[in-house]
Amino acid sequence: MFFILLLLLAAVASPLALPSATPHFRLMRGSLIPPPLLPPLPPDSPTGLLDLDAIEGFAHTHNLQQSHVSNLYNVFLRNGSAGCGVAAPRSSLPDLNELTDKSFPKAAAMTLLNSFSALTSSITKVIPSSSGGYRLLVLLTTGHSVETVLIKHTHSNGKIRYTVCLSSQVGCARACSFCATGTIGLKANLPASSILEQFLHAQLLLASENIPASSLTNVVFMGQGEPLDNYSEVLKSLRSLTHQCMFNVSPSRITVSTVAPVPSIIKRLADDAPAVNLAVSLHGATQELRELTVPSARGTSIEELGAALDYHAKKSGRGAMLEYLLIDDVNDSDCAAESLADFARDRGAKFKPFVNLIPYNPTLAGANFGYETPTDERINSFHDLLKKEEIQSSVRWSSAAGRDANAACGQLVLGE
Ligand code: SF4
Known part of the structure; x- marks a missing residue:
């Protein structure tokens, strides 16, 4: 037990x-x-959206702003609501329209969706x-x-x-x-x-x-x-x-x-x-x-x-x-x-x-x-x-x- x-x-x-x-x-x-000096488990493939370091790295590489990162998590964790309102998390990736509606450049949004998984x-x-x-x-x-x-x-x-x-x-x-x-x-x-x-x-x-x-x-x-x-x-x-x-x-x-x-x-x-x-x-x-x-x-x-x-x-x-x-x-x-x-x-x-x-x-x-x-x-x-x-x-x-x-x-x- x-x-x-x-x-x-x-x-x-x-x-x-x-x-x-x-x-x-x-x-x-x-x-x-x-002491056991084990590294963390290797990054999952593809990387999950909750990997903030990876998302911030992606944003840097694609010349995105912090607001894009915020918008991404607002869609994923709060059904698009900004701020810290009631959470409405999902287990699926946002779709392309949701991201472009949040000012993501289309090319960056497509790459993101191909590079990350929801979970x-x-x-x-x-x-x-x-x-x-x-x-x-x-x-x-x-x-x-x-x-x-x-x-x-x-x-x-x-x-x-x-x-x-x-x-x-x-x-x-x-x-x-x-x-x-x-x-x-x-x-x-x-x-x-x-x-x-x-x-x-x-x-x-x-x-x-x-x-x-x-x-x-x-x-x-x-x-x-x-x-x-x-x-x-x-x-x-x-x-x-x-x-x-x-x-x-x-x-x-x-x-x-x-x-x-x-x-x-x-x-x-x-x-x-x-x-x-x-x-x-x-x-x-x-x-x-x-x-x-x-x-x-x-x-x-x-x-x-x-x-x-x-x-x-x-x-x-x-x-x-x-x-x-x-x-x-x-x-x-x-x-x-x-x-x-x-x-x-x-x-x-x-x-x-x-x-x-x-x-x-x-x-x-x-x-x-x-x-x-x-x-x-x-x-x-x-x-x-x-x-x-x-x-x-x-x-x-x-x-x-x-x-x-x-x-x-x-x-x-x-x-x-
Ligand atoms: S430190 Fe490890 S072994 Fe000790 S109570 Fe916590 S989980 Fe158990």
Whole structure:
């Protein structure tokens, strides 16, 4: 089985920034292994319209203006409406008339239509969840597949909103002990266009269900992969997600979730994308405890991680969210709660992180380590201790109805 642990929904309020790819080290099962320097998947052929770099290159080569690029995306993503109005995405190329009506020179429009495709990936399976969300199996032209998840939220005022959980890699190299995705290893980094197509597929799916695409309001990088291990492509996708000409998502509605394999990359994210929210999968607030579940933490110290969070908070003006998976008899003791409270408090009153506690849901990966879910009493006791220490926190209780839509960082694995 797989579940996406995702606590973010409540966290949409915390800001983040993006890191960049500095040297990382992958530590697996105790051995130090050089980081996987996989390039993104080769460009699909033909290139998809969501490849903003390629479209801008095309525009440059054909002496087109920025307004042509805007017009192209207005046709493709908003049915011709300018600005950031209601989205009406399509899965087909604009036709020649639509482009020439938007002032494209005819020759350039014909070349564009012969050089690009609307989409380079396809949905091979849609699995509705009992909570009203969907899992999408997305097939890339390279033959790889990734999963994308749509999570439904019904607010107290009755409004329905969706969050899309995007994958950034095929598999993952970080091998967190509880994570299904980590068991398959890293297969490939996704190019930005493949990340963006997941968003578009999610919009198209909602539209096919007569749900306005505009109800898809939040984005979390919590699907397959460690986003900061594919830094440059994730950063490009953030540019397009927030670009007025393209998806026009507010950065405050985007969250990048990371196990922070290299704290310095959090600083880079703070410099490059300070307006985007940051969620850190901590799972242990002492070095020893964190290494139990996050092997990549062995390459750095918990103090370095704290310093990176402080840097990020100063740059972004907001504290990060901390995700903490509660595993019975591993990291759920009173002592562990005290350490977590200390770690959060050390970030300072202004940037004290919000803590999301996620009771462990059994996975095959976790079963290898004998992991079990703590009792409700233990979970409540851990939570009470945080509250007593004045740490803002919540418990993401799982339920039969919500399990598939209530998961955490990158716990997607294909085909289950
Ligand atoms: S939890 Fe995230 S970083 Fe860890 S193995 Fe899974 S996908 Fe990778």
